[in-house]
Amino acid sequence: MDESDYIIVGAGSAGCVLANRLSENGRHRVTLLEAGGDDRRFFVQMPLGYGKLFYDPAVNWLYAAEPDPGLNGQRDHIPRGRILGGSSSINAMVYIRGQKRDFDDWQAAAGPGWGWDQVLAAYKAMEHNEAGANDFRGQGGPLYVSNNRRGLHWLVEDYIAACTEAGLPYNADFNGATQEGTGTYQMTIKGRRRNSAARAFLHPAMRRKNLRVITQAQVTRVLIENGRATGVEYIRGGARQTLRAKAEVILAGGAINSPQLLQLSGIGPGSLLQSHGIPVRHENANVGDHMSDHHGLNYTWKMKVSTYNNILRPWWGKALMGLWYLALGGGPLAKSINHGGGFFRTHEGHDRPNMQLYFQAFSTLLPRAGERPLLTPDPFPGLSVGLSNCRPSSRGHVRITSPDPLAHPAITANAYATQDDVTEMLAAVKFLRRIMAQPSMARWVDEELRPGPQIQSDAELIEDFRNRSGTVYHPSCTCRMGPDPTESVLDTRLRVHGIGGLRVVDASSFPNLIAGNTNAPAMMVGWKGAEMILHDAR
Incomplete structure (x- = not known):
């Protein structure tokens, strides 16, 4: 045996x-x-x-x-x-x-x-x-x-300065005494790998x-x-x-x-298991329930100065960065794209940060079908700042759709299903614009591309983040x-x-x-x- x-x-x-x-x-x-x-x-x-x-x-x-429904019907x-x-x-x-x-x-x-x-x-x-x-x-x-303090894009320093100008203090270690503030992220990277x-x-x-x-x-x-x-x-x-x-x-x-x-083993919601002909070994309605995930989106700007788009878009730039990585273990290929970030509160009533920031000296508004092209950014100098909710109140669930173990389950996220989640994200995207309007970053900005300056009212901002949000992969x-x-x-x-x-x-x-x-x-x-x-x- x-x-x-x-x-x-x-x-x-x-x-x-x-x-x-x-x-x-x-x-x-x-x-x-x-x-x-x-x-x-x-x-x-x-x-x-x-x-x-x-x-x-x-x-x-x-x-x-x-x-x-929270993402306007998108999958x-x-x-x-x-x-x-x-x-x-x-x-x-x-x-x-x-x-x-x-x-x-x-x-x-x-x-x-x-x-x-x-x-x-x-x-x-x-x-x-x-x-x-x-x-x-x-x-x-x-x-x-x-x-993760060496080899960062130079715009990271100006992003951090803009955050401090917007009222978010510098934080040298998000895993230290406090999480609130702006700075650079630690990474699970060792050497070039x-x-x-x-x-x-x-x-x-x-x-x-x-x-x-x-x-x-x-x-x-x-x-x-x-x-x-x-x-x-x-x-x-x-x-x-x-x-x-x-x-x-x-x-x-x-x-x-x-x-x-x-659920495939007979442990889960009894009615669900019985509907698929699975004998109930132990009934528990909570199996697959209470799913919580962070959702967010990027705002994107066209810049007056060079970003990673300028070096990672052309073939010769890809070749140069590849040689740098293979020969010396350095360059942008040796890092995550999220060099900087931060945590902030959307209002003072929160006892801790409820939003997370991600700074990327790069943009991909023109992706290829079926690919997330981190190595094929936009053909202009672009920059993105993303954010996601830290403590959403919306809940989803996971349910088998068949007794076949190779069949994917149904995953229901229910993003922005509560008014609190909508209200917090609305405040968060306004703060994101406030950061980029500060002198340290505004001097480098050519124009806002997503969602664009025409999107201004609360209703328009909510509609935009329902259209463009997605999971940040933390179910x-x-x-x-x-x-x-x-x-x-x-x-x-x-x-x-x-x-x-x-x-x-x-x-x-x-x-x-x-x-x-x-x-x-x-x-x-x-x-x-x-x-x-x-x-x-x-």
Whole structure:
């Protein structure tokens, strides 16, 4: 019988951390199953190559949301990593941990162990921060975090100056004492290469004899016997296979795949499962529910001065930047496009920032069909500043559409479904224009291209962001933690309510959505989840 102590489903941000930590002491046989393939691909490793991965089915699930009234009926594209490293292998590499009060909220919602002091200890233990260790940063851990202060476009300094002129203070470390302010983002980049969860955690662990990694393995269901998870069924190379777990099955597929697999396994809303002919193993209406995601958009300007468009648009510029990257590991290809950013409050009544900024010395108003052309920007000097909501009140859900495990689930985002989300975004886009009107940036602006100066009234601004907004790729909370099984899917130790030997350890477990990019907290959940699993095995 093919058997392991622990089976991990999904080699994404949390799954790679789990595989590393659960196999570290050598006492447990660990098998990691990944539906995608290996991450040794040029455009995965090259930081700016993620634009080429946006529509690549070889590394990407290529999900599409249901038509969304909040986006004027549009179907949003939802890329998720289908590769070792998961979405950490195709994302923009911004490293944001979340605000202190976010995790105070986690502890209030999920229970003991998820407060700021506990998650900060986990963050510091797993990091090796280029900026050095202090009360908030760690060194000596497996995850290298770049400080991202060198080789930035010169307009970043003027963007930061404009933010301060608009009343947003400079912040040297968004992962420090406070998140509010403007500055540059830390990145999961090491040297010239993306530092995904696979590179930082999984590849070093794959040398261990007690860790087995099986790629191209599509898990179809969790095997449940007498109320306990005993293994999984998966398809590889067209053959259906079974793997047994002596200790636990751990789902780490993310906010889309984990609730989908639970539902396919008979854990979820009873009426939904019955409608697809799936026997109900454990009814829980919360599986796939409460989905929370950040939504946002870019404003774009034509500039009087050179931006990355000028060097990355022509063939000779691409060749020059490619040689710079290959020979010396430098230039724009060695970085994310989001050099600068910030966090701000749309009004003083908020006790913490509720909006995030992204500064890009580059623009793509004229994309090619089916491609997000980070390497083919507009044929004029352009600049974009994006923003997204940090703590939306709108909620969506994930539902299987068929008993076929290869069929994509229905993803309903419900963007801007609440008046609060609309009101906050309206205030945010006005502040974005205020930033660009400050002397440090206004002197370089030729004209606003999107949405354009003709869009001025509140109604016009709302219509514009409904037309142009989309996900910023942070779906979470679809298997959320909580002490009450009528309101949640997992208990405070990430165990599935009502089923023994089964946990979910990924972004779907978040009790609510943190402010900022979700890769760092997903890895942190993997780190803490492994601690809990090992402790409970004693």
